[in-house]
Amino acid sequence: MLFDSTLRRDLARTFGATVVVILTIVLTMMLIRTLGMAAGGKAAPQDVVLLLGYTALAHLPTMLALSMFVAIMGTLGRMYRDSEMAIWFASGVSLSRFVRPVLRTTWPVLLVVMLLSLLVWPWVNERSALLKDQFERRSNLSRVTPGQFEASADGNRVFFIERNSPDGTDGRNVFIYGRLKDSESVTTSRTGRVEVEDENRYLRLGDGQRNEIDRKSAERTLSRFDRYDVIVGDRLASPTDDLPPKARSTMALLSKPTPEHLGELAWRLGLILAATNMVLLAIGLASTNPRRASNWNLIFALLTFIVYYNLISLSRAWVSNGKLGMGSALLITHGAALLLAMYLMWRQDAARRLPRRAAAAVT
Structure with a gap:
């Protein structure tokens, strides 16, 4: 169908460009931070590239979710400004009709986010912890550069x-x-x-x-x-004995459901649910008035993204401290986001149906 193919093509093109820009910005910031750690003696210089790669992989789920969110906002926002949305709405296409082609475009990215959150996230945190532990366990002799005190x-x-x-x-x-x-x-x-x-x-x-x-x-x-x-050092111990919850595999967390482990599980599952909800929220938040060139909706949408992900971190802290169960935390945080997305789409569809009903009543 022309509607589906056009929307999916524009989304894919915008998503690719957005990913490149966000990755470039974030990787540059991470590189500066990692080089600062190496210069400050907190990391081995030869491990800078590895640490940069591990850090990038750890943050990739959030970067992909943000890229999807911005791509959907940008694509639909352009369609609003160019009055393409008005044409589709006049043809009988509701805003909820956009959910299907958008999800068909973004489901591979959502699958990657799920794999990164459940499998890659604990692995890269474990490798980073082992690298830092190995650096801290270096002998005093290995810390010395020849010819320097x-x-x-x-x-x-x-x-x-x-x-x-x-x-x-x-x-x-x-x-x-x-x-x-x-x-x-x-x-x-x-x-x-x-x-x-x-x-x-x-x-x-x-x-x-x-x-x-x-x-x-x-x-x-x-x-x-x-x-x-x-x-020249403390008694050696297995570095895996003191791994934090974020560096433990998902199966290890499930096998020992302590509050700290459940909090980490809430975080990982929250990344997956948040990526899906942000797709739906972007559809509802992308509405703009073509007669007014304003970016307030985009700024508000980005603030929504930031608040949402801060709530995910807050829910992890609540679960880890035993103040809230994992199921309750997921339901409150992500259920509320899903309801908000559905309400935004319903409100816009309802606002467009009212003038049509009024016109039909007059005729």
Whole structure:
């Protein structure tokens, strides 16, 4: 049918352009943020590309939903301004008739949003958590750039290495300055190597000396050693033991329905329901007056999108805190949005039927 094919073609073209623009803007902002984390020592420089990819995938459901929303608003808004909608309405096509071709165009995107929310979202959060955990668990030796003085994570030691191996576990000409509550020490060695024993990480120094001073008594101690072990990290544990709910698979959340897990489930299901509701809301909110060139409806629609997604986050917090059940949160948040979308379409269709009935009564 001409109506369906024309609308679907315009929607697909507008959606493609919108996705490119939104992805470019969001990826640029994410890149700046990720580079800032790497520059601030919160992420490894070699992991910047991976973190950027994981972050982009995590936010892709929201970006796709926003792109669909803007594309529908833009396409239908143009049809209102060009009086195409008036022609279709005069031909007997109601606003609710637009739902079918719009859903036929957007269902692949809605399917992608569902897969991203249920499967990809927990996976990318898990990978990001593991990367950050791996960075935090780095040995003090691997944090040091050859030829530079750098402090340890707790700030009690300063390290200097003349050169080290590519994997950051071996170093030569190691210098360590340590400061405790009542003492200071300077340790130098010809070699240094990071080793793990009994789930503890040690820095094993070889062929060196240690000079220690007691600040209370001013007593100095000089000792030489062939081998000296220094613990350089907390006890190692499985990084999967402390994964947050957002990094756990959907099946894992279902198998252990704690309030925190149910809150995360409400968030994931909410992304899917919100994407569908935003399609319907866009149809109802796209109405414009062709005689007045105003963008207030688009601004109001974007504010609606922001408020809606903030309500999803709020409902997750309510469920996680045990203040509301998951079913109730989904029904209140997304049921209300669905009713609003249906009301907007019904109101516009009813407003157009009244003049026709009045004209029919006169004749």
